[in-house]
Amino acid sequence: MRILVTGGAGFIGSALVRHLVLERDAEVLVVDKLTYAGDRRSLRDCEGRPGFGFLQADICDRARMDAAFAEFRPEAVMHLAAESHVDRSIAGAAPFIETNIHGTFTLLEAARGYHATLDAAAKQAFRFLHVSTDEVFGSLGPTGAFCETTPYDPRSPYSASKAASDHLARAWRETYGLPTLVTNCSNNYGPYHFPEKLIPLIILNALDGKELPVYGDGSNIRDWLFVEDHARALVAAVERGVPGETYCIGGRSERRNLEVVQVICDLLDQRLPAARPRREQIRFVTDRPGHDQRYAIDCGKVERELGWRQQESFESGIARTIDWYLANDWWWQPLRQQRYAGERLGLIPALAKAG
Ligand code: NAD
Ligand code: DAU
Secondary structure, eight states: EEEEETTTTTTTHHHHHHHIIIIOOOOOEEEEEEEOOOOOGGGGTTTTTTTTTEEEOOOTTTHHHHHHHHHOSSSSEEEEEEEOOOHHHHHHHHIIIIIIIHHHHHHHHHHHHHHHSOOOOHHHEEEEEEEEEEEGGGGOOOOOOTTOOOOOOSHHHHHHHHHHHHHHHHHHHHHHHHOOOEEEOOOOSSSTTTTTHHHHHHHHHHTTOEEEETTTTTOOOOOOHHHHHHHHHHHHHHHHHHHHHHEEESSSOOEEHHHHHHHHHHHHHHHSSSSOOOGGGGEEEEEOTOOOOOOOOOOOOHHHOOOOOOOOOOOHHHHHHHHHHOOOOHHHHHHHHHOOOOOOOOOOOOHHHHH
């Protein structure tokens, strides 16, 4: 397949592109603006491979998107480009509105224009996969799980912008017949994860002997999925999913944040003993404003209808992830030194004082 992947220099996008290029022999054009979160080094294993191309461009730039479609002539779009960090969306929502909403709109319009030029068979086979998040469904209480029919209830600027983009993708199918599909996935983790997110931040702070910030009391729950399993699910959705449908993807691996942090400390202690157990570096800090309590996904539909199964358990995936960070400081050292050193993000000043 010839696939245009937006956001392919990011965490999930690069895992997807490595899978497509190295394991599926797909022809791929990555379209990525290379924001602070994008890094071409995450694609170094694909560079020079036949069928791999890279275009540094903003998805909000209609002319460049039109040209990318016209020149590459994709059979599918896998749209991952987004501003993705909740804490940054609290600190400043503008880029989230711009990229996640306006950018998705621009890409859908470019795809629609291109789709209209295809012959009947190519038109029917074309797919536009919009990659989204479980955060659009809001916050769960102690029981239950999100599924494809859960009403939308986004609560952060990030999740609200993703919810808007999901609605646009769906509307472009209903109104214009563009064959769009939407996936909503739970928290990913694994190699090449930008060290602003919980798991890589904790691994690297723990290694540096720094404090390990746990928001609130650490009781918030996330449903963790190894990133390569997500990549395989996205390919299954493009290959076997039905346009107009939504697919919820998850890890069936709910963990309290404190538990995740403790597991990382213990695994690091086993591999690289320090003077004191790393659990002593844990600090409970002011909670995230509007912090969603619990996410969990019922992924029965992707399992039944797409034949997808996750291959990595949380235990095997977190061990692989830690080993990857230990072996690949060439990747994360420059990011910690030049782009983000681990400082707290997303506190609203008045709330920070009160808390
Ligand atoms: P990321 O922040 O690691 O990567 C985002 C990529 O998009 C970067 O390479 C960045 O340069 C690029 N980008 C940003 N703005 C752009 C623009 N205007 N034009 C072109 N490229 C731009 O994100 P991620 O964690 O890999 O997430 C990828 C997608 O998956 C996002 O849509 C996110 O909402 C969704 N998602 C993420 C998770 C998760 O746990 N990380 C879970 C479910 C869904
Ligand atoms: O659920 C899918 C979403 O998962 C994706 O859509 C987002 O793009 C992705 O960033 C992620 O969002 P979260 O907000 O759940 O991920 P984050 O790693 O920022 O935080 C995970 C949990 O850990 C959350 O409850 C907040 C908490 N946390 C986070 C950081 C950065 C801490 O306790 N301490 C921290 O320092």
